[in-house]
Amino acid sequence: MPNSTTGDFTVERRIAADHFGRALRADVQAGLTENPKTLPPKWFYDARGSMLFDRITRLPEYYLTRAERMVLRANAERIAELTAAHTLVELGSGSSAKTRILLDALTAGGTLRRYAPLDVSESALIAAAESLAAAYPALRITATVADFETDLALPDASDAPRLVAFLGSTLGNLDPEQRAAFLGRLRQALTAPGDALLLGVDLVKDPARMLRAYDDGQGVTAEFNKNLLTVLNRELDSDFDPGAFDHRAIWNEEDERMEMRLRARLTHTVKIPTLDLTLDFLRGEDLRTEISSKFRREALEPELTQAGFTLEHWWTDQQERFAVLLALPA
DSSP: OOEEEETTEEEEEOSOTTHHHHHHHHHHHHHTTSSSEEOOGGGGOSHHHHHHHHHHHTSTTOHHHHHHHHHHHHHHHHHHHHHOOSEEEEETOTTOTTHHHHHHHHHHTTOOOEEEEEESOHHHHHHHHHHHHHHOTTSEEEEEEOOTTTOOOOOOGGGOSEEEEEOTTGGGGSOHHHHHHHHHHHHHHOOSTTOEEEEEEEBOOOHHHHHHHHSOTTSHHHHHHHHHHHHHHHHHOOOOOGGGEEEEEEEETTTTEEEEEEEESSOEEEEEGGGTEEEEEOTTOEEEEEEEEOBOHHHHHHHHHHHTEEEEEEEEOTTOOEEEEEEEEO
């Protein structure tokens, strides 16, 4: 894919023009013909979905973003001291809102030379990079448009050591097999001396608190969840009626994860002409749109070990709602 220079940063595009269309069609074909029906959460984030999620992060019930930010603020100086990173890589960077905490600490520590955000949304990358380029004029910013699930696209080791930040508990959107594959690929990519992984994960806690975070009183999360159907209608010419589904947040105790679902309010049929699909929904049938695993240290540490990482530091907020951990290649 071609590179471009915009302002004081560069953008590398590693996604083909038809990537999203092909990926969406493949996910819908596979997920909606399963029993139970499922779709991955990455399709939430069109322009409207991203706006709604930004609103969610500011809701009183949604503790995750605030808790993670608190942990980062309390420990950023220590993270900078421990890693002495020359390059900060951020996977799924989005708006890079929390990134400034790390950038400030690494800049103050005198080691940082480069910030390398990676995201599937080119518009989000450019907006964030423009803002950061103005705030950190001495920093080299190299943005990459890529899908980290299939292409990690880490910058080379010329500016090592590299600190890879994977925040927001996005790891929880992957099932155990996907997590193992992702962490394994990440470990294989971190080969330079001093490379490190900074991971943000939501922790197991009172289910009532987690349920409120995924089913807020204002109905923003419900609107966010149903917007997925609008995305399918627009992109695949389907005829989903968002009003025919109810938003549901479920605590799956056995797998220790939150699940978001869309539950059919009545028996009906949906057509997706682009895929020549006709789907029958029974009243009360669920379409699972997201999993969000919650973690315990004693369970996550063996996953990291299996992937080839050593857990070095584990920091939480005072209420132990959220953890930020530092892991090194073993």
